[in-house]
Amino acid sequence: MTSRNQSLPGRPPGFTYQQTKRGLLRKKGPLALQCEDIPLTKLAQKFGTPLYVYSSQTISERLSAFDRAFRDIPHTICYSVKANSNLSILRLLARKGCGFDVVSGGELERVMTADRRAAKRVVFSGVGKTREEITAALKAGTLLFNIESESELWALAECAGRLRATAPIAFRVNPDVAAETHPYISTGLHKHKFGVPISKARALYAEASGVRYLKVRGVSVHIGSQITDASPFGEAMSRVADLVRELRRDGHEIDYVDAGGGLGISYDQPDAATFPQQVAAYAAALTKPLRELKIHLLLEPGRSIVGPAGALLTSIIYKKSNNGKKFLIVDAAMNDLIRPALYGAFHEIVPVTVHTDQLAKSEATDIVGPVCETGDFFGRDRTLPMVEERDVLAILDVGAYGMVLASNYNTRPRPAEVLVSGKSVKLIRRREKVSDLLRAEL
Numbered sequence: 351m352t353s354r355n356q357s358l359p360g361r362p363p364g365f366t367y368q369q370t371k372r373g374l375l376r377k378k379g380p381l382a383l384q385c386e387d388i389p390l391t392k393l394a395q396k397f398g399t400p401l402y403v404y405s406s407q408t409i410s411e412r413l414s415a416f417d418r419a420f421r422d423i424p425h426t427i428c429y430s431v432k433a434n435s436n437l438s439i440l441r442l443l444a445r446k447g448c449g450f451d452v453v454s455g456g457e458l459e460r461v462m463t464a465d466r467r468a469a470k471r472v473v474f475s476g477v478g479k480t481r482e483e484i485t486a487a488l489k490a491g492t493l494l495f496n497i498e499s500e501s502e503l504w505a506l507a508e509c510a511g512r513l514r515a516t517a518p519i520a521f522r523v524n525p526d527v528a529a530e531t532h533p534y535i536s537t538g539l540h541k542h543k544f545g546v547p548i549s550k551a552r553a554l555y556a557e558a559s560g561v562r563y564l565k566v567r568g569v570s571v572h573i574g575s576q577i578t579d580a581s582p583f584g585e586a587m588s589r590v591a592d593l594v595r596e597l598r599r600d601g602h603e604i605d606y607v608d609a610g611g612g613l614g615i616s617y618d619q620p621d622a623a624t625f626p627q628q629v630a631a632y633a634a635a636l637t638k639p640l641r642e643l644k645i646h647l648l649l650e651p652g653r654s655i656v657g658p659a660g661a662l663l664t665s666i667i668y669k670k671s672n673n674g675k676k677f678l679i680v681d682a683a684m685n686d687l688i689r690p691a692l693y694g695a696f697h698e699i700v701p702v703t704v705h706t707d708q709l710a711k712s713e714a715t716d717i718v719g720p721v722c723e724t725g726d727f728f729g730r731d732r733t734l735p736m737v738e739e740r741d742v743l744a745i746l747d748v749g750a751y752g753m754v755l756a757s758n759y760n761t762r763p764r765p766a767e768v769l770v771s772g773k774s775v776k777l778i779r780r781r782e783k784v785s786d787l788l789r790a791e792l
């Protein structure tokens with residue numbers, strides 16, 4: 351059962367097509383998409399669909415590639431929990447020494463549940479931290495608070511004072527750098543709600559340094575998500591480096607620069623082969639302006655670590671044709687994966703079983719969910735090999751911003767999640783039941 355088929359778009363090393371053999375004569379069977387050593391059809395049968403499947407090898411390899419790219423500079427990778435916050439995935443990352451970037455008290459609690467000792471490698475970001483969340487983060491011993499407004503500074507000082515604790519802080523500066531990405535996930539322009547204007551930073555640091563219970567430690571920046579070109583990262587970082595020099599001249603101790611996350615992935619083709627070079631280019635762009643500053647770099651990647659590590663399995667419920675326009679109606683919907691509806695995002699969609707004789711007979715079709723919204727689609731005019739009702743499809747690259755954005759719209763229970771590691775399969779979140787949804791209602 352080996353030999354990889356290069357013409358079909360898997361996502362090595364996690365998701366690859368393998369040639370099956372059958373019968374006594376070991377004749378060639380269909381090609382089967384596997385997650386590591388496990389055929390996806392088996393997982394669909396055992397756990398049902400829709401089902402999120404993750405490859406632990408992919409996550410580990412991408413994390414290592416990231417680490418290697420930054421080997422020349424002292425750094426800590428603080429994985430951005432919001433990309434995929436399943437406890438088992440956090441545990442896998444924590445075991446590899448990863449820190450975490452959290453944006454809510456809930457995410458902090460997840461990290462503490464996954465690994466209590468990871469708290470000292472947690473950075474707390476977010477534009478609207480409440481006093482309750484701040485207090486919990488102070489008690490946990492958070493590494494760095496990324497402050498996004500003057501009001502938040504005073505709230506933090508007040509909470510820290512009450513606990514007689516010292517809060518390590520950085521301001522998240524808005525460098526006013528444009529990055530080419532979807533407008534909903536671009537954050538580094540002055541018109542966006544994020545951070546404080548870089549032009550106001552010196553005054554804010556001066557203010558913070560006089561406050562008891564606060565300790566200035568660094569400068570933070572995050573310009574957006576799904577940015578595939580390294581130059582805006584370099585541009586933002588050179589502005590940050592200038593600021594670090596100014597702040598040091600003003601007498602502040604700046605030990606950390608937090609570069610945020612945002613490195614994009616390729617959604618239209620596998621990127622396992624090119625990812626190391628891509629992170630290397632990203633690392634070069636970030637570290638060049640920081641040379642000679644002797645800072646400890648914090649990195650907050652999310653999507654680039656887990657995105658290609660996940661697939662969403664979904665079964666075809668019905669095939670239908672309206673005046674020649676063809677549809678596959680599947681059992682997953684926008685509530686399970688909202689990226690196409692929310693951002694017009696492209697995800698490759700492939701059958702988990704491909705009969706070689708069907709490869710030639712492909713047809714253009716829309717892949718849509720059962721929810722009553724025209725936005726409830728996964729792909730439009732996609733050319734797929736012939737598939738039938740009850741066949742299983744895999745929607746690729748859904749490891750980031752997939753399950754975390756799932757909802758119960760249409761009273762649809764959220765999918766189960768499984769984590770594959772070689773030949774082992776672990777259910778890491780059971781499928782929700784309608785009764786789970788009704789429980790909280792009075």
Ligand SMILES: *Cc1c(COP(=O)(O)O)cnc(C)c1O
Nearest residue numbers: 430475575611612650651652653
């Ligand atoms: C969302 C976010 C990240 C992660 O972004 P990715 O594009 O997933 O790498 C990192 N830092 C902050 C502050 C964020 O808001």
